[in-house]
Amino acid sequence: MAQLDIVDVGHSYTPGAEEKQWALKPLRLTFEAGKTYALVGPSGCGKTTLLNILSGLVKPSQGQVLFDGVDVTALPTKARNIAQVFQFPVIYHSMTVYENLAFPLQCRRWDKARIDAKVHQVAEALDLDDRLGQPARRLTADDKQLISLGRGLVRDDVAAVLMDEPLTVIDPQLKHSLRRKIREITEQFQPTVIYVTHDQYEAMSVAQEVLVMRDGQAMQQGTPEQLFEAPSSAYVGYFIGSPAMNFLTLDRAHQEFTLGGRTLAVAWDIPGSTSEVQVGIRPEYVKVVTEPGPNTFAARLRGVQDHGPQRVLEIDVAGQPMKAKVPREDGVPAIEEFLVHLPRAKALPYSDGYLVLQS
Amino acid sequence: MRPRLYPVFKYTVIALWACFVAGPFFWAMTTSFKDANAVQGGATYLPWIQYQPTATGWRNIFGGAGGIDVIQPFLNSAIVTIAASAISLVLGSLAAYALSRYRFKIGFIKNSDIVFFFVSQRIMPPVVLVIPFFYLLQWAGLLDTIAGLVIVTVALLLPIAVWVMVDFFNGIPREIDEMAMLDGCGPLQTFVRAILPNSLPGLTVAAMFCAVFGWNDFFFAFRLTFTEVQTLPQAVVALNSSIPPWWTLSAAALFGVAPLVLLAIWVERYLSKGNLSGAVR
């Protein structure tokens, strides 16, 4: 396993294009050794380009890729010592499960006994040890993906395991268990993993750190909890979490922020020069209350979505739409107008779509 | 193999094979501009340098003295090929669609057996068919007619059309048919309005194979048509007598294969677009 550094790497598929049209805008990232990272974003966000740059399939227009400090930018895939799991399961059709797992080691001319020991070790971890003699093509798609992963794990010097939407063609019922298996395996073997997906929940379930991308830019890198609690942009607030984060535009009066004329007590202070300020708050933190108090605001009910254990209340606060997620047992307010509480600690400031950093 | 040597090896092999492939065409081309003297003097290759070119051969195939007229055979070949291909494509796609979409079960015979029956007709040697065909066409009064030849050629081409189209239709999601029916199309309309418009790549590949095998057929034309209807291959082979008028033969041969050689350019374009891969499986 290795630490991967992306140093000012940017890429454009059409040479000479303006930087704002690049598929991947110049960025600087570090993926620490032994951790699992997820790259997530909608199609066309640059995550696949970044993965291809790491694997050596695409040579970036600018910048350097370092594996443990060694510049590998010009090296082809073969020389990078990486492993990759693709969207569609790739196995060697004519070989058994054992031969598939042994193949990378045979190519490296390991001796038989050493191969045998390693293959059995990995097969056991993957729960494939009882099927080693079967033709690999007979296995189900999810087991084939495990073989792909296993071919990377048998090489104990592998720099990184790249996974490109590995659950795409897996039967919905098996997705869950394969995701779980991948998580277990990566915890056990601790390779450096870069996991690309368009599914935010898959990303957060599989990875220790998530990198949210959009339009060729890295929007935010952090643990799932960080992305949820403190999205650095309105986009991440929308992209992570369901329903999305609420954003309400605030008025500024003297030293205070107000919403519909009432004061919103906040835990931050931002320069007066900042243009329009919005408060971001997760629907989970919006509480329906009966007693007026600090940070309570009049709300008007527009609709209710029954999600089962929770209900999502669609409400208007100070003429602006927002959502509140409430436990089922709390019921639905009997009257159309009621009060909601926006906790001070959970209300974050945004301006021009980005979190305003507090000094 | 050393990486450096590999390109050298690769281009050498390609060049050698290219020479082998192109050789006969080059020889035909150069010979078509020769006359009796140039041919009798032994093999020569380069006009002006090794021999004085003339256009005798080319004049002869367009009705010149001592030659033939290739225009009528050309037209005959074209008519037979086009008519037989069209009939085969229509009947073939209909049958292929049925075999791809509906389940047939007549006793132990299932869909795959019917498909096999169609395709297996390609195994039938022409020589086995030609004598009965002779009497059949004679009885029907179609011997030595274009219509007779078209009917026989359909037997050659229909299996090809079915083979290509079954595979192609299998690649079109059935949901499209279902959707068309839900949208109010009866079975025939479903086929015509929803499936056929999406089948152009398959139809073109099938048409190409039909054209190649239809145009290049010799044996049936040779035994079932004589004086009234001569196809192009027949006309060329007739020139191949014991004392060969090589220049005329060469010109006629080049003229006869030219239309389909042009087809190769177009096939390649198709191949590069990946449209053939679906049809060839």
Added chain:
Amino acid sequence: MTLSATDLSLTVDGVDHLKSVTATFEPGRLHTVIGRTMAGKTTLLRALAGLQEVDSGSLTRDGADLMRTPVWRRDTAMVYQQFINYPHLSVFGNVAFPLRRQGLSRDEIQRRVSKSLALVGLTGFERRKPSQLSGGQQQRVAVARALARGTGILLLDEPLANLDYKLREQLRDEFKTLFSDQGDTIVVYTTTEPAEAMMLGDVVLVMHEGRILQVGPPQEVFERPATTTVASIINDPPMNIFPGRIEGGQVTVAGFQATHVSAHLAQLPDGAYQFGLRATDVSLASAGVEGAVTFVEISGSETFVHAAVGKTPFVIQIEGIHDVALGDLVKLRLRPERLYAFDEKGSLVRTPSYDLVSVGGR
């Protein structure tokens, strides 16, 4: 205009796809059919559409037999999971296709296509080919085509299953308004997602292994699942179902005294039961039954912690997103007042009460 299925059965290769399915579908209502993959939902829709022949049973519309009406005369539209559109036609052509078959005038076609493309938010995309659209847009075209015809029966087969979460969330919201406005149309909508079924459905039908297990308004099915299977299907994550006993005022699970018996179970005799408890009603606490974390997953804005108590697996749902390490030992607190009791065969015996503040606003 009622559509009735009676005793529909279909067995293929020994597997029951439909098993004595009897159901009535009312005009102007949206019926969500929820079940896991392969529960027979798609087969049911296809049978309703006439695309699938069944072994036995009957299908009537207003009492008139429908079985012998071919698909193309059934007045039914369907939206598939896989965004099926006519690849050779433009967006306009796709939506106009069924209208042309009905022989409508040019102006009428133009009007209806524009209206229904506007409904799904695709105005301006008329000339594009489906292949030039994103998955979400392709599915909108399919929905527009289905709506434009104004058929009496509208079937949607997991229309959102192949879309990204965010898009799914967005379309789900749009569908709610879209389908609430369809007049007398009978809408049948299949899904594997409880939230989708609950949110969209006027009536929820729970299917499992080819059978319909329960039918009712979403609220009722959710709060009073008739069996453990229904309870598990209508909850995401599936409701925790675990065997246990009621003994001397205590609920024991796998030998542990898990919690006391709350009022709603007090009347039950001692003995063996199966208990059901939603993931939201288990919490991590400083005291309680001990379990080991086996897996943590994140869905929406919730964290699902999977933990094993002895050999019994539990799922705990925590609001918000949290880091919990695999292998950690945690204490689970089971909320006694939220326990469902089922008998050993899995039929509902007692439910916790939802003291509803109100059900207004719907």
Added chain:
Amino acid sequence: MYGLRRHKSMFLLPGLLTLLLIIIFPLLFTIRVSFSGWNVSSPQMDFIAGANYAAMLHDSRFWSAIMRLILLAGGTVLIQYVVGFGMALLVWRDVRGRRFWRVLFLVPMMTTPVVMAAIWQMIFHESLGPLNDLLGMLGLTKVAWLTESGPALVALMTVEVWQWTPFMFLLLLAGLLSLPKEPFMAAAIDGADVWRTFWKVTFPLMAPVSVAAVIIRLIEASKLSDSVYVLTSGGPGSSTETPGYYLYIQGLRDQQTGYSGAMSLTYLVLMIVTLTVVAAMLTRALKLKGHS
């Protein structure tokens, strides 16, 4: 689906009946005529039981034609496959002038076999042809290409290889172009060299296309007769005769209709049996069953 039963035959029957009508009469006719003594001097449908079949059993010219065909077809199809696959691999990916090579390598299959055989006849001409001229330049002795049995077979095979390698090339190249690129990336990542990549990735992935292509070519090759007619007329002697050509001589030139009918059927049955067995063997050898 209700309502479709009536329609499905409507689609199938026109094609199926057309083919049946075209094929069934010749087949029945041939079966009947094979039990008759129909020949040029008495062209009538009498009944002589299995006399034709008995005569055929002792007709060594027929049986050696069959054996010759099996060797010719097997040999040329093998060469076509190896060369066709090789050329397809060479022009598959990065090669300069890719489109030109591809078009050129396709051209021969588009040309009329009999017409090209006439051209080849010139090329193989002993004194005036270019082949011997070129051999002479290389200091080699002239070969009597078409009048000696060994060289005549070589000539015939050369023409077959020239004509039909492009067909293999077409099918195999189309197959190669439809292959996904991931398996090749996976092999590169696993550290496989060119040789391993071919045998462990390319060849197994191409197995289904290969089997299809080889079988199609074997079917077509089993009918070999047109080129023989033009190139050597089966000669010298009967040393290049194929069953197709021998049947032509017996049935059409000498009008031994009954006898040729018996041989036709035997030939047909033998070819069907052989090809079925070969197809089954190839399929099994490449473990195609169970492929997705």
